Amino acid sequence: MLIHDMPRQASIDLLTRMRLARLACAHEGQPYVIPIYCAYHDNCLYSFSRAGQKIAWMRANPLVCVEADELVSPQDWATVIVLGKFEELPDTPQFELERKRSYDLLQMRPVWWEPGSLKAESSEKTHAVEFGYFRIHIDQISGRRGIPDTSSSRESSAMHEAPTGWLRRILGRAEHQKGDH
Amino acid sequence: MLIHDMPRQASIDLLTRMRLARLACAHEGQPYVIPIYCAYHDNCLYSFSRAGQKIAWMRANPLVCVEADELVSPQDWATVIVLGKFEELPDTPQFELERKRSYDLLQMRPVWWEPGSLKAESSEKTHAVEFGYFRIHIDQISGRRGIPDTSSSRESSAMHEAPTGWLRRILGRAEHQKGDH
Numbered sequence: 194m195l196i197h198d199m200p201r202q203a204s205i206d207l208l209t210r211m212r213l214a215r216l217a218c219a220h221e222g223q224p225y226v227i228p229i230y231c232a233y234h235d236n237c238l239y240s241f242s243r244a245g246q247k248i249a250w251m252r253a254n255p256l257v258c259v260e261a262d263e264l265v266s267p268q269d270w271a272t273v274i275v276l277g278k279f280e281e282l283p284d285t286p287q288f289e290l291e292r293k294r295s296y297d298l299l300q301m302r303p304v305w306w307e308p309g310s311l312k313a314e315s316s317e318k319t320h321a322v323e324f325g326y327f328r329i330h331i332d333q334i335s336g337r338r339g340i341p342d343t344s345s346s347r348e349s350s351a352m353h354e355a356p357t358g359w360l361r362r363i364l365g366r367a368e369h370q371k372g373d374h
Numbered sequence: 375m376l377i378h379d380m381p382r383q384a385s386i387d388l389l390t391r392m393r394l395a396r397l398a399c400a401h402e403g404q405p406y407v408i409p410i411y412c413a414y415h416d417n418c419l420y421s422f423s424r425a426g427q428k429i430a431w432m433r434a435n436p437l438v439c440v441e442a443d444e445l446v447s448p449q450d451w452a453t454v455i456v457l458g459k460f461e462e463l464p465d466t467p468q469f470e471l472e473r474k475r476s477y478d479l480l481q482m483r484p485v486w487w488e489p490g491s492l493k494a495e496s497s498e499k500t501h502a503v504e505f506g507y508f509r510i511h512i513d514q515i516s517g518r519r520g521i522p523d524t525s526s527s528r529e530s531s532a533m534h535e536a537p538t539g540w541l542r543r544i545l546g547r548a549e550h551q552k553g554d555h
Contacts, residue, residue: 215441217407219400226398226407226441228453260396260407272409 194268199336204273207261207336208233214261216240216329218279220250231259232298236331238275239295243324251279257329268341276333282326295326375449380517385454388442388517389414395442397421397510399460401431412440413479417512419456420476424505432460438510449522457514463507476507 199207211233217226225247231240238259242248251257255278262272282288282295380388392414398407406428412421419440423429432438436459443453463469463476 213445215396215407217396217398217400217405217439219398219403219405222400222435223437223457224398224400224405224407224439225455225457226396226405226439227455228441228443254403256404258398258405258407260409262409264394274406274408276404276406 194339195342196337196339199271199273199338201334201336203271203338204334204336205233207263207271207273208238208275208334211261211263214238214259216247217258217260218247218250219254219256225250229259230299231329232295232301234294234298238277238329238331239298239326240328241295241299241324241326248281248325248327251327252281255279259329266341268339271336271338273334273336275329275331277329277331280328280330282328284325288326291328292326295328375520376523377518377520380452380454380519382515382517384452384519385515385517386414388444388452388454389419389456389515392442392444395419395440397428398439398441399428399431400435400437406431410440411480412510413476413482415475415479419458419510419512420479420507421509422476422480422505422507429462429506429508432508433462436460440510447522449520452517452519454515454517456510456512458510458512461509461511463509465506469507472509473507476509 212230214229214231215226216229216231217224219225227247229240229242231238233239257277257279259275259277260272261275262270264270282291284292393411395410395412396407397410397412398405400406408428410421410423412419414420438458438460440456440458441453442456443451445451463472465473
């Protein structure tokens, strides 16, 4: 496997295709990460969530990180990491356009899921759930892609390769380095 | 869809089955999240990584969060969130047993992938890569599961349901609340 840094546009293209990502926020040194459903537009990621701990944390500290990926096989994958800032889109006239944009973006594509949107022990029929839209302003994007090394005959393209390939060699090298093997 | 808090043992069972998770760390208020390959054993998650920013950050602030999930459909999913503390397992006699345990655990199961283990622009044949084992001591586990609400005839079990179901109703409710629709 060869690993390359992705050009910025390729990273943005991945963000544009994806809907499911992981969002990390932090409060007093404690990070927290959750899956989110989101959509990219014009250097922002749009999403929504029920009111809860992560929204309270991001109000207090808007610095966030979002990770999105496409995993085809152990040797064929891409991952994009975004550093950015949280901005709430409250239900006020000032944010009407941005809330409409959020809705339009989020309803455009097939849904995966959104576990953060509903309370535990509730159903989608519960109307008391409070939630809101937010967006992440992107400050930095970095992307990395793994591609099969076609010059190597040792690699397998199997989706769930047993660890006899490059990873085993890495793991084994650690053991070898300390003389166990 | 109904959403339930998972019992602790069910969350541990998911951690035991999974290999691919997302790890979040934080440095001076900036969170960072990456995919990791890891394995659960006795209230710890074992993993490895090349030396890099995230290892430096976790040395400085060992508070971390790990998210693992199993996504079957938009109405059938589980996600587990762990809060814990990073501990490096350096190549010294004191940690020999734990490094051996890491190796045994990580080589037991099929590999997904581990983008953090190699440098960009390198290949698995590059022997100069520095990496090491670490583990996360688990302080808190919380799990949440979404299951289809069989009493509702409105739901679809399609993997990529168009947003005409519960999510559309949530999104639409937001619009309705502000009187746009």
